[in-house]
Amino acid sequence: MPFRALNLSDPVFRGVQAAGYTEPTPIQLRAIPVVLGGGDLIGSAQTGTGKTAAFALPILSRLGAHARGRQPRVLVLEPTRELAAQVETAFRDFARFTDLRALAVFGGVGYGHQRAELSRGVDIIVATPGRLMDYLKDGTLSLRDISVLVLDEVDRMLDMGFLPVVKDIIARCPKNRQTLFFSATVPPEIQAIASFALRNPTRIEVGVNRSVNQSVNHAVYPVSFEQKFDLLVALLAQANFDSVLVFSRTKHGADRIARRLKAANHSVAVLHANRSQNQRIEALAGFKSGKYEIMVATDIAARGIDVAGVTHVINYDVPENPEDYVHRIGRTGRAQAVGDAFTLVTPENAQDVRDIERFIGQKIPELRLEGFDYKPLAPRPPQSAPEKVRGMPAGTLRPRSGFRRFRSRR
Ligand code: AMP
Numbered sequence: 001m002p003f004r005a006l007n008l009s010d011p012v013f014r015g016v017q018a019a020g021y022t023e024p025t026p027i028q029l030r031a032i033p034v035v036l037g038g039g040d041l042i043g044s045a046q047t048g049t050g051k052t053a054a055f056a057l058p059i060l061s062r063l064g065a066h067a068r069g070r071q072p073r074v075l076v077l078e079p080t081r082e083l084a085a086q087v088e089t090a091f092r093d094f095a096r097f098t099d100l101r102a103l104a105v106f107g108g109v110g111y112g113h114q115r116a117e118l119s120r121g122v123d124i125i126v127a128t129p130g131r132l133m134d135y136l137k138d139g140t141l142s143l144r145d146i147s148v149l150v151l152d153e154v155d156r157m158l159d160m161g162f163l164p165v166v167k168d169i170i171a172r173c174p175k176n177r178q179t180l181f182f183s184a185t186v187p188p189e190i191q192a193i194a195s196f197a198l199r200n201p202t203r204i205e206v207g208v209n210r211s212v213n214q215s216v217n218h219a220v221y222p223v224s225f226e227q228k229f230d231l232l233v234a235l236l237a238q239a240n241f242d243s244v245l246v247f248s249r250t251k252h253g254a255d256r257i258a259r260r261l262k263a264a265n266h267s268v269a270v271l272h273a274n275r276s277q278n279q280r281i282e283a284l285a286g287f288k289s290g291k292y293e294i295m296v297a298t299d300i301a302a303r304g305i306d307v308a309g310v311t312h313v314i315n316y317d318v319p320e321n322p323e324d325y326v327h328r329i330g331r332t333g334r335a336q337a338v339g340d341a342f343t344l345v346t347p348e349n350a351q352d353v354r355d356i357e358r359f360i361g362q363k364i365p366e367l368r369l370e371g372f373d374y375k376p377l378a379p380r381p382p383q384s385a386p387e388k389v390r391g392m393p394a395g396t397l398r399p400r401s402g403f404r405r406f407r408s409r410r
Pocket of ligand 1: 021024050052
């Protein structure tokens with residue numbers, strides 16, 4: 001079915017054409033009629049499936065072509081700054097033939113520019129919860145005119161501890177509104193928010209959120225802990241790559257890998273939550289433009305980032321949650337391109353890999369790099385000082401929350 005048949009407004013349809021989309025993706029086909037009809041929605045879909053357009057296009061169609069008033073009519077909540085910026089860009093692209101205004105507000109940058117933009121009036125706000133709450137509390141912004149509320153990546157918002165503030169924000173929106181809810185998984189905690197925020201929602205599961213993008217070739221490379229970095233360098237040397245995303249479990253690990261890759265003459269950017277907003281913007285822009293051939297990132301920082309042309313994803317560390325495996329390797333092979341995803345596996349991570357295989361319902365091929373001087377697979381030596389957890393004394397190990405346990409058991 002072509003986009004024309006979906007009854008989007010004329011300027012939004014032209015915006016879609018200008019974006020170069022020819023056919024709607026499955027989530028767009030199913031969600032757009034529901035949202036255009038004014039209904040509430042719980043949607044789950046794999047990243048890279050076109051989820052953003054699935055809500056942005058019908059929302060923009062319903063707003064009409066003209067800006068109105070000063071307070072926003074649409075609020076989209078996102079867990080990270082990068083996602084907020086990306087979703088703002090998508091709204092602006094699709095709305096280019098309207099005079100609707102979309103604005104992202106997120107923390108880590110000054111208030112002045114955002115306040116000035118807000119005072120000019122906006123139709124659509126894309127926000128991270130903390131910064132939005134600042135503007136609600138000081139009266140810069142009101143949610144009284146909100147007619148559509150989008151809660152995106154709800155499982156990740158919960159994981160990041162945003163639940164109380166998200167509930168507060170929902171309570172500040174008018175009761176008579178449309179609510180769209182997107183979450184990769186809907187465990188009981190998330191179901192509870194859904195029941196509180198939504199009315200008679202239509203459930204749309206594009207049932208692939210456990211599955212790996214068909215266009216990704218993925219494999220695990222067993223290696224002992226001491227040789228992980230050497231194998232990474234050897235894989236990079238033999239891979240014909242344009243841009244590589246390397247995932248680390250921890251922020252300090254990401255810094256360490258980046259330092260060593262730089263010393264090995266690679267151009268490297270780093271993306272994680274301890275970096276300043278400007279550093280993150282520079283890293284992403286540099287990676288997108290090709291200035292950096294490699295970006296080393298942690299899961300939360302990289303969640304949802306959309307970089308065209310990532311040819312390889314390398315999991316330097318096996319992800320903690322099986323779901324993150326799907327998210328990580330979904331960074332490559334996007335929009336029908338083919339990508340490779342490699343995971344380095346030390347003996348102590350063997351169980352994590354089995355959990356991932358169970359989660360995605362398939363066995364991941366195991367490979368050895370030819371010509372690499374493998375040492376016998378030895379267990380990891382005793383760990384050095386653990387990474388400090390924010391808000392806890394140094395040396396406190398990150399607790400595994402009930403939510404994480406719930407997810408990793410499945
Ligand atoms: P998302 O899942 O929203 O992050 O989208 C993933 C990528 O697919 C983005 O680069 C979109 O621009 C692109 N995309 C979304 N919908 C379509 C479509 N119907 N046709 C082609 N590309 C699309």
